[in-house]
Amino acid sequence: MKVVLSTLNAKYIHSSLALKYLKMACNIVNSEIVVKEYTINNDLLVILSDIYSEKPDIIGLSCYIWNIDMTLKLAGLLKKVLPKVVIILGGPEVSYDPLDVMKRNIGIDYVVQGEGEDTLRALLTALTSNTTIHTIEGLSFRQKEEIIVGKPQIIGIINTIPFPYRDSDMEQLKDKIIYYESARGCPFSCQYCLSSASSGVRFLNLDRVYKELEFFIRHNVRQVKFVDRTFNAKKEHYLPILRFLATQDCRTNFHFEIAVDLLDDEVLTFLKDVPVGRFQFEIGIQSTYEPTLNKISRHNNWSKIVENVTGIISNQNIHVHLDLIVGLPYEGYMQFEQSFNDVYQLGPHMLQIGFLKMLKGAGLRNIANECGYVFLDEAPYEVLSNDSLTYGEVRKLKIVEEVFNQVYNTGRFKYTLDFLIRLHGGNAFRFYHDLSTYWEEEQLHLVAHSNKSIFKYLLDFCSIHHEKEISVCQEFLKFDALMSEKGTIQPEFLSWNQDQWIEEKNEFWRNANVVRNYIPDYIFTTWRDLKKKYRIEVFSIDLLEYIKQPGKISYKKKPILFSYGQDNTQYQYIACDDFKKIEGRDYHAL
Incomplete structure (x- = not known):
């Protein structure tokens, strides 16, 4: 039998970790398994044609909030052109209401619920050998006119799951984000998250993790994004991984979602010296309003968050991304304003304002009526209003x-x-x-x-x-x-002094001994090369004084030299004595 496993990713740069896991887990089944990934921006008929050309006997489709509507349409079309094909759905968007999904979509034969490696392998084995499916856990299926509904499954020992990547995969993934997990589950039960539907964390063996991370480094991957719900849930697991990665000679950036208030002094001291750009932290704050945090079963140690985030950012070697969510219970417009200001003052490199979605399987969906929630009936189930936030306010926050x-x-x-x-x-x-x-x-x-x-x-x-x-x-x-x-954006309406101070700038660049006070390895080559690497602009205020003493504005003409390196831009004042004085020009402000 031929099996096609497919999904519609949200963007071209995304890749499906789930399909890779499923293919590797099911390779022992006596079937040919092909993985086909598309995006929601691809034409539906083009996708249909491409899958049809594989002449599959079984099609598995992975379902998420961003692709469920298009996936169900695709499943219906596939059943029209391949009436004998077996269609299996899986993923979080169908794991919690398989009965409704199968009732409304008669072409769906099976729904795999929860972590699907064991369930799909058992199902494919049964289908290829004509054995019973009734004992397979985590499976919903049709039995004549009846739909038998299973329960979402969790794999207890994840070390049994094969590594999902192979050398042959890496060429086609070179322009995409690489996803990886070292653990499944989460120690917390935040009610807006699917993690609230299960409990406990399961970890991969550290020796296995090291070996698999070396695989990505060997392939010179640009970024590996860990999908662990809370990467730093267990210090004995996460700190050795961080130490291992910090010692590698590579360009790869590793992205982690962490609970920053769990970091202790030992970890913070270690993080000071990791190579620049090696790690990237995404930290979900979500809200700083205590009644909201209590309602969603989340505890933030705010003083520790402030201390740790401020310290990490001050080291200037780790990119810090913080998250807030609009629409959580009890958090009105004014409360969100305070949460925003609390988080903004930490100075993150990126602050994401997300909008609450009533995910199937998440705890908040069960109390939606209690909090007056109005949300989209179809995916992505985004909140439109609640008792604390009007639609007009949600709309304003969107802008x-x-x-x-x-x-x-x-x-x-x-x-x-x-x-x-x-x-x-x-x-x-x-x-x-x-x-x-x-x-x-x-x-x-x-x-x-x-x-x-x-x-x-x-x-x-x-x-x-x-x-x-x-x-x-x-x-x-x-x-x-x-x-x-690198100074390539120079809007013409900003009154640049390109046509002013020309003689002073030229004199400066011709005097190599003076320039080397600012650029030690300076050698004049060509004017064109000079313009690519450097820029001198004379400002009417003392900007560097403002940077040192925020809020202080001094009206003084100051020449600033910008140097454009490969990875960063540096700036420094040029001393007045080095910026040559020419007769007839007004220098009293310099």
């Missing part, structure tokens, strides 16, 4: 999220945002709220934006709300532009 992603999470406006937020009395959320109001009034939420256009929007916003500071805002925008993307 805040879009604006925030454009200006903060891009990392392009670090100093401009700090300046504008100070003009808003230091209330970051109020600033983003006001910016989103401007955004909506200009209907910017309805159109796409170029990188340059965002600079213009911030300048226009400043001219409306802080007209007296518009010239200073321009200087911050210029500085941010030169600090990001």
Whole structure:
């Protein structure tokens, strides 16, 4: 028999870890197994044609909130063109209501519930040998006119599951995110998460983990994203893995979801010295409002979170990504504002504003009526309102999220945002709220934006709300532009001094002895090469003083030298004496 295992990923860069596990677990079955991955952006008829060309006897489809509607349509079409094919569904989106799914979709023959490696292997074995399926755990199936419903299964000893990757896989995965797990389960029971449907954590043997991580390093993978629910659930497991990875000679970045308040002094001391870019931490804060945290069965040690996040970020070697969720119980607009400001003041490299989804199998779905939840009937079941948050407020926060992603999470406006937020009395959320109001009034939420256009929007916003500071805002925008993307974004409306100070700049670059005070290995080659690597801009305010003493604005003309390395941008003042004085020019401000 020929088996096709398939799924529709959300994006091209994603890959399905589940299908790889299933294929390896079922290889012992007397069948040919082919894995076919698509995206939700592929044409449905193209996918249908491609799967049809495999002439499969059995098709397994992996179902998630982002693909369930399209997957069910695909399953129906496959049954039309291959009426004898056996269709099996699996994944979190069908594991908790298989009866409803099978009633509404008569072409579905089986639903594998929960962790599917053992269940699918047993099912394929039964189908290929014509033996009974009635004893298979974690399986829902049709028996004449009746649907027999099973229960989601959990594999107790995950070391029995084969490593899902092979050398032959890596070429086609070179442009995709590589997913990996060293453990399954979670020690917590947060009610918005599917982890609340089960308990306990199961770990892979450390020697196995080391060997498998060496596989990725050997293949020079750009990023490995651990899907462990809480990677640092057990110190005896996670710290040896971190120590192992820290000693490797590689370019690979490893992404972990962690509970940062579980980190102790030993771990924090170790993290200070890990190679830059080796680790990336995603930390779910979700809310800082205590009644909300209590309702969702989540405990945040806030003082420890502040201490640990601040310390990790200050080391400047680990990217820190923090998460908040809009729509949790009891957290109204004002409470979310406080949660946002609490988390924002930690200065994460990225802050994700997510919107609560009433996932099948999650505890919150059981108390939806109690909290007055209104949410989408179909996937992704996103919350529209509840007793504490109106739809209008959810809609407003959607625009805040879009604006925030454009200006903060891009990392392009670090100093401009700090300046504008100070003009808003230091209330970051109020600033983003006001910016989103401007955004909506200009209907910017309805159109796409170029990188340059965002600079213009911030300048226009400043001219409306802080007209007296518009010239200073321009200087911050210029500085941010030169600090990001090697200075390639230079919006023309920012009044660059490319045509000013030309003689002074040329004199500076011609004097190699002076330049070497700033660039020790400087050798003049060509003007074109010079422009690629460096930029001198004369600012009308003392920006570096502002950076050292935030909030202090001194009106002094200051030349700043930007040096563009392969991985970062450095900046430094050029001393007035080194920026040559030429007769007839006004230098009293320098």
